[in-house]
Amino acid sequence: MSDTHAKAPRAPKDRSMILQKQMIGGHFERLERAPETHEPVVYTFVPGNLTELVRSFGALPLLPEINALQSGMRGLSRRYISEAEKAGHSEDVCTYVKCDIGMLKSGNIGPTGTRLPKPDLLLLSYTGCYTFMKWFELLREEYDCPTVFLHIPYQGDGTLAPEHRQYVVDQLRDKVIPALEQVTGRPYDEDKLRELLGYSTQAEDDLVAVLHSAKNRPSPVDAYFGAVYYVGPIFSAFRGTPEGAEYYRTLRAEVEARMAKGQGPITPSGRLDDQKYRLVVEGPPNWTNFHEFWEMFSEEQAVMVASTYTKVGGVYDFGFRHDPSDPLGTLADYCGGCYTNLNLPQRIDMLARYVREYSADGFLINSVKSCNSFSAGQLLILREVEKRTGIPGAFIESDLVDPRYFSSANIKNRLESYMQMLQARKAEGAA
Amino acid sequence: MRCYVGIDLGSTTTKAVVLGDDGEILGRGITNSRSNYDLAATVARTEAFVTARFGLLRREVERAAGTDVLDKLMRAFRTEQVLLQMRRLHELIEQDVHTGVTPGLRGPTLESLQAIFASMEREEEAYFALEDPPVRSDFFRDIAGAAYIHAAEQLAADTHLSFDLFLGLWDKSILRVENEPLALGFTEHIGSALKRIGDPKTVRDGVEAAMAVEIDEVATVGTGYGRARLPFPKEQIRSEILCHGLGAHRMFPDTRTVLDIGGQDTKAIQVDGHGIVTSFQMNDRCAAGCGRYLGYIADEMNLGLHELGPLAMQATRSLKINSTCTVFAGAELRERLSLGEKREDILLGLHRAVILRAMSLLARSGGIEDEFTFTGGVANNIAAVTALKQLVQENYGNRTVNVSPSSIFTGALGAAMFARQGARA
Numbered sequence: 092m093s094d095t096h097a098k099a100p101r102a103p104k105d106r107s108m109i110l111q112k113q114m115i116g117g118h119f120e121r122l123e124r125a126p127e128t129h130e131p132v133v134y135t136f137v138p139g140n141l142t143e144l145v146r147s148f149g150a151l152p153l154l155p156e157i158n159a160l161q162s163g164m165r166g167l168s169r170r171y172i173s174e175a176e177k178a179g180h181s182e183d184v185c186t187y188v189k190c191d192i193g194m195l196k197s198g199n200i201g202p203t204g205t206r207l208p209k210p211d212l213l214l215l216s217y218t219g220c221y222t223f224m225k226w227f228e229l230l231r232e233e234y235d236c237p238t239v240f241l242h243i244p245y246q247g248d249g250t251l252a253p254e255h256r257q258y259v260v261d262q263l264r265d266k267v268i269p270a271l272e273q274v275t276g277r278p279y280d281e282d283k284l285r286e287l288l289g290y291s292t293q294a295e296d297d298l299v300a301v302l303h304s305a306k307n308r309p310s311p312v313d314a315y316f317g318a319v320y321y322v323g324p325i326f327s328a329f330r331g332t333p334e335g336a337e338y339y340r341t342l343r344a345e346v347e348a349r350m351a352k353g354q355g356p357i358t359p360s361g362r363l364d365d366q367k368y369r370l371v372v373e374g375p376p377n378w379t380n381f382h383e384f385w386e387m388f389s390e391e392q393a394v395m396v397a398s399t400y401t402k403v404g405g406v407y408d409f410g411f412r413h414d415p416s417d418p419l420g421t422l423a424d425y426c427g428g429c430y431t432n433l434n435l436p437q438r439i440d441m442l443a444r445y446v447r448e449y450s451a452d453g454f455l456i457n458s459v460k461s462c463n464s465f466s467a468g469q470l471l472i473l474r475e476v477e478k479r480t481g482i483p484g485a486f487i488e489s490d491l492v493d494p495r496y497f498s499s500a501n502i503k504n505r506l507e508s509y510m511q512m513l514q515a516r517k518a519e520g521a522a
Numbered sequence: 523m524r525c526y527v528g529i530d531l532g533s534t535t536t537k538a539v540v541l542g543d544d545g546e547i548l549g550r551g552i553t554n555s556r557s558n559y560d561l562a563a564t565v566a567r568t569e570a571f572v573t574a575r576f577g578l579l580r581r582e583v584e585r586a587a588g589t590d591v592l593d594k595l596m597r598a599f600r601t602e603q604v605l606l607q608m609r610r611l612h613e614l615i616e617q618d619v620h621t622g623v624t625p626g627l628r629g630p631t632l633e634s635l636q637a638i639f640a641s642m643e644r645e646e647e648a649y650f651a652l653e654d655p656p657v658r659s660d661f662f663r664d665i666a667g668a669a670y671i672h673a674a675e676q677l678a679a680d681t682h683l684s685f686d687l688f689l690g691l692w693d694k695s696i697l698r699v700e701n702e703p704l705a706l707g708f709t710e711h712i713g714s715a716l717k718r719i720g721d722p723k724t725v726r727d728g729v730e731a732a733m734a735v736e737i738d739e740v741a742t743v744g745t746g747y748g749r750a751r752l753p754f755p756k757e758q759i760r761s762e763i764l765c766h767g768l769g770a771h772r773m774f775p776d777t778r779t780v781l782d783i784g785g786q787d788t789k790a791i792q793v794d795g796h797g798i799v800t801s802f803q804m805n806d807r808c809a810a811g812c813g814r815y816l817g818y819i820a821d822e823m824n825l826g827l828h829e830l831g832p833l834a835m836q837a838t839r840s841l842k843i844n845s846t847c848t849v850f851a852g853a854e855l856r857e858r859l860s861l862g863e864k865r866e867d868i869l870l871g872l873h874r875a876v877i878l879r880a881m882s883l884l885a886r887s888g889g890i891e892d893e894f895t896f897t898g899g900v901a902n903n904i905a906a907v908t909a910l911k912q913l914v915q916e917n918y919g920n921r922t923v924n925v926s927p928s929s930i931f932t933g934a935l936g937a938a939m940f941a942r943q944g945a946r947a
Binding site: 470474477483484486487488498500501504505507508509511512515516519 | 747760761762763764787794796798799800801802803804806886888
C-alpha cells in the first residue's frame with residue numbers, strides 16, 4: 092500500500108459537502124412543513140425533470156427515486172422492499188419502485204427522517220423508462236391526485252427532430268403548464284422561468300468543468316462514485332436555484348484547487364493520488380453497498396474518470412446548456428437529450444468517446460438486475476466499445492437498492508481479475 | 523534445485539503445482555478444500571512435493587529399477603499415508619466413544635471399532651496387493667469412508683449396535699483428522715514404503731539420491747476462491763482467471779478460448795498468443811451449471827461424482843432438464859425417475875444442461891473463433907466433454923477442442939508460471 096493510499100476516512104469535509112447536506116436537509120424540512128405552509132408539492136423523476144418550471148410556480152419538487160437510493164445507502168431499503176413484496180409486488184420489479192412503495196407503506200418517513208408530504212401533482216416526464224409510468228399509476232391510486240404526462244420522443248434515429256422538439260413544447264404549453272397553474276393557483280410566469288434557467292446555466296458550466304477535470308493525471312475527482320454526490324443537487328431539486336449555482340461554484344473551486352496541487356479525490360481508501368487504473372463506467376452504482384463497492388476500486392488504486400450514470404439527469408459535457416432565451420424549447424432539448432432517452436449507438440459513441448478523451452485503461456458495465464430498460468443491450472455495448480477502442484471491458488451485475496443482489500465475493504473476484512488483466516496487458520505492451 | 527509453486531484454492535478442491543527452473547512440471551498435488559484453506563494449501567503442496575520427489579527418483583532409477591517397481595513404490599507410499607490417517611482416525615473415534623457414548627455401550631462399541639478398523643486396514647492391504655488396482659479417489663475421506671461404512675453396516679447387522687451410532691462417530695472424527703496437520707511428506711513415509719516392496723537396493727540408492735536433492739522454493743503464487751487466506755503479500759496473489767488463461771496456454775499453446783467449469787463458477791476466457799487474458803465472462807448470481815450442480819445430482823442419485831459421466835454415456839436419449847436452479851434440477855430429477863425415465867437418460871440431459879449454461883457464457887465472452895481448451899474439474903467428466911464438443915460443433919462449426927487429463931491443475935499451473943515469471947523478472 093503506497094503512502095498516498097493510506098486510510099484516511101476522517102478527512103475534513105469540503106465546504107461543498109457541508110453546503111449540499113444543508114441544502115438537502117433544508118429541502119426535506121420544507122417538504123415536511125408543506126401541508127402547513129401550503130407550498131404545492133410536485134412528484135417527478137430525475138431524467139427529464141422540469142425543476143425550473145416547477146420552481147417557477149413556487150412548487151417544491153420531490154423525486155421518489157432519489158428517496159429510494161438514499162434509503163438504500165442508509166440501510167433502509169431491504170425492509171421497504173419486503174413491505175412492497177408483502178403488498179404483492181414481485182421479486183423482479185424495479186427495486187426503486189418497491190423501496191418507494193415500501194417506504195410509503197411504512198409511514199412515508201423520508202431518508203433524512205422527516206415525513207414526506209402527499210403530492211399535489213404527479214408530473215411524469217417520460218424519457219425511456221416504462222416503469223416510471225407504472226410507478227406513478229401506483230402513486231396515483233394511493234394519493235388520488237392529478238397526474239400530468241409529458242411524452243418525450245425516444246431518439247431512435249440518434250437525434251431529436253424539429254417536429255419532436257415542437258411536440259414537446261406543445262405538450263409543455265398545452266398540458267404541463269395548465270396542470271401546474273391549476274394545482275398551484277398561479278399563472279405561468281415566463282420571466283421567472285428565464286431567471287431560474289439562468290441559474291441552471293451557471294451550475295451546468297461549473298459541473299462540466301468538474302467533470303472535465305478528470306482528464307488530468309491524477310484526476311482530482313472520481314467521476315462515478317464521487318460524481319454521484321456532485322450531480323445530487325442538479326439532478327434533484329436544485330437546478331435553477333441560487334443555492335444550486337453556489338454549490339457548483341464552490342465545488343469547482345475545490346476541485347480546481349486539488350488539481351493545482353496534483354491531488355486525487357478522497358476515497359474510502361484515503362486520498363487517491365497514485366492512480367494505477369483509469370476507468371469509464373456504464374450503469375448506476377449499487378447503493379446498498381456503495382462504500383464497499385467503491386473500496387473495491389480504490390483499494391486497487393483505480394479511479395473512475397467518466398461515467399454515463401452521471402448523465403441520466405442531463406448530458407451537459409458535450410455542450411448542451413439550458414438557454415434562458417428559449418425557455419420551453421430548451422426544456423424540450425434537455426429532456427430529449429437525457430442519457431436514458433438515447434439509443435444504443437449513441438450510448439456506444441459516448442462510452443467510446445469517454446475512453447478516448449479521458450485516456451482510460453478500461454471500462455466497466457455494472458448491469459442492474461431489476462432495470463430492464465437500462466440493462467438491455469449492455470453486452471452489445473460492451474463488445475462494440477471494445478471493438479472501437481481496443482480496450483477490454485468488464486461486466487458485473489448487481490442491483491440498485493436490493494441488498495440481496497449484491498454478491499460481494501463474486502463482484503470483488505471479478506474486479507480483481509479484471510484489473511490484473513489490465514495490468515498484465517500493460518506489462519505485455521511495455522515488454 | 524530451484525522451484526516455483528502455484529496453489530489454487532478452489533471451493534471444492536485445492537491444487538498445487540511445482541515447476542522447475544526450466545519451467546518443467548515437477549509435481550502436482552490435490553486435496554479436498556475441507557473448509558480449511560490453510561490446511562488444504564499445506565496438504566496440496568506437500569502432495570506436490572511428494573510427486574516432485576518421486577519424479578526425481580524416477581529420473582535416478584527408472585532405467586535400473588524399471589517403471590513397475592517405481593509405480594509399486596508410489597502405491598506403497600500412498601498406502602502408508604492412508605494407514606497413518608486411518609490409525610489417527612481410529613484414535614479420535616475411540617476418544618469420542620469415551621466422552622460421547624453411554625457407558626453401557628462403550629465396551630461393545632470399542633470392540634466393534636477394533637473390528638471395523640482391522641477390516642479397513644485389511645481392505646487397504648488388499649488394494650495394495652492387487653496387480654492392476656481400479657482407479658480410486660485421491661482423498662482420504664472417500665477411501666476411508668467407503669471402507670468404514672461398508673464394515674459398519676456389516677457389524678450393525680450382526681450386533682445390536684446401530685449403524686447410526688457408527689455414522690455419527692465417523693462424521694465427527696473425519697473432520698478432525700482432516701483438519702490435523704499430519705506428517706504425510708516424502709521423508710516420513712518413503713522408508714516404510716520401501717520396506718513394503720522388499721527394499722530393493724537399486725531403488726534404495728535412488729531414494730537416497732532423491733532425498734539428498736535440496737529443493738529451494740524460490741516463489742509461490744496463490745489463486746482461487748480461498749486466495750485471500752494465503753499468508754502471501756498481494757503481489758503473490760493472482761486471479762484464477764489469469765491463471766487458467768496462462769495454464770491453458772501452457773498446456774495447449776494455440777489456445778485462444780478457455781472454458782473453465784469449477785465447483786462454483788464457470789469462466790469463459792479469451793487469451794492472446796501469450797496466454798494473457800483479453801476478456802472473460804463468469805456466471806452471475808447463481809452457481810447452477812457449475813461443478814456443484816453435478817455434485818448435488820450425484821448425492822441425489824447416491825452416486826460418486828466420478829460415476830456420473832460414464833453412466834450418462836450409456837444413455838439412449840437425452841431428456842431436457844432445466845439448468846436455472848440446482849435444487850429445482852434435483853426436484854426434476856426425482857420427478858423424472860418417478861415417471862419411469864431411465865437414470866442414464868436423465869443424467870445425459872443434466873450434463874447437457876450444464877454445458878448449455880456454459881455456452882451462453884462463451885457467447886457472451888466473444889465466442890470461439892479458434893482453438894478451444896476446456897479446463898477445471900468438470901473437464902474430467904466424459905459426458906460433459908461429449909456434450910461440449912457437440913454444442914461447440916453446433917454453434918461454431920469445426921474447432922479444435924483440447925481437454926487435458928490434468929485439466930484440474932490448470933489454475934495451479936498458471937499460478938506456478940506467474941511465480942516463475944515474477945521471480946525471474
